[in-house]
Amino acid sequence: MSVLIAPSILSADFAALGDAVHRVAAGGADWIHVDVMDGHFVPNLSIGVPVVASLAAISPLPLDVHLMIVEPDRYVDAFIDAGAASLSVHVEADHHLHRTVHRIRQRGCKAGVAINPATPLTALDEIAADLDIVILMSVNPGFGGQAFIERSYDRLLRLRDLLARTGSPAVVTVDGGVDPSRAEALAAAGGDVLVAGNAVYKAAEPAAAIAALREAGLRGLQARMSR
Numbered sequence: 001m002s003v004l005i006a007p008s009i010l011s012a013d014f015a016a017l018g019d020a021v022h023r024v025a026a027g028g029a030d031w032i033h034v035d036v037m038d039g040h041f042v043p044n045l046s047i048g049v050p051v052v053a054s055l056a057a058i059s060p061l062p063l064d065v066h067l068m069i070v071e072p073d074r075y076v077d078a079f080i081d082a083g084a085a086s087l088s089v090h091v092e093a094d095h096h097l098h099r100t101v102h103r104i105r106q107r108g109c110k111a112g113v114a115i116n117p118a119t120p121l122t123a124l125d126e127i128a129a130d131l132d133i134v135i136l137m138s139v140n141p142g143f144g145g146q147a148f149i150e151r152s153y154d155r156l157l158r159l160r161d162l163l164a165r166t167g168s169p170a171v172v173t174v175d176g177g178v179d180p181s182r183a184e185a186l187a188a189a190g191g192d193v194l195v196a197g198n199a200v201y202k203a204a205e206p207a208a209a210i211a212a213l214r215e216a217g218l219r220g221l222q223a224r225m226s227r
Contacts, residue, residue: 001225003183003217004193005210006031006064006173009055010046010144011197017051021059024200027207028214031064031086033175033195035141036079038069041093042142049078056083064133064193066114066175068141069093073100080107088112088135088173091123101130114175116141117149121162128168133193134159139176144197148177153189160190180212187220 007029012020021032034055037046056063062085067075072089073096079087087104091113094100104111112133115124117140124134136159138152156172163170171192178186179199186194194213203209 001221003187003214003221004030005213006033006193006195007200008033008035008195008197010035011201017055018058020201021055023206024210025060027210029061029210032059032061034063034065036065036067036069037142041070042068044142049082052079052084053082062086066135076100076104080109084109086110086112086133088114088133090114092116092119097127101127121155121158124162125166128163128166128170131168131170133173134170135173135175137176138174146177148182153185156189156191180216183213183216184220187217188223
């Protein structure tokens, strides 16, 4: 096993997204995390289908697309057609979550569900076994650069218990406020994929930041596996 690093292009220079993707790919990243925001589910607008299609055409890494939008079921086909390798919707935004998840998987795309900090983890009980990815939000979604919510460590531990109880094969992504100082503890508590925005794209050397995240994450993973 390893800890995967997924830089979030929400923190990149939007005037040079292609270069931003190539820089972190060359620096050792595993996925590119793409936050899609609609100004309704979250109080911000980001990018849509055309930008995802443009990134997919040039990215050497899989695009991990995170839909922070209302009625995500209406758009999953468009984002998969655009080139998403994995697609996650919010449990709070989808009235027919089972149908959406299975539509994503039918299309040959990895299916994920994201959950906000104040949403009880029990909201995942009936869908966890069908998931490839669970995104645990460690900030309130909508903006990059927010402060990490400290209770997220305990939520990670409880999420791992839920996945084990339901027999879910899902990997756990931690999204929000992730930096090298937290990576070890996050991986130890149960994080498999670390989404990092400012920690990578605002660093003087993104490759060094990615290496620091991975090194700390691997220490945490070793501690988790030894328990």
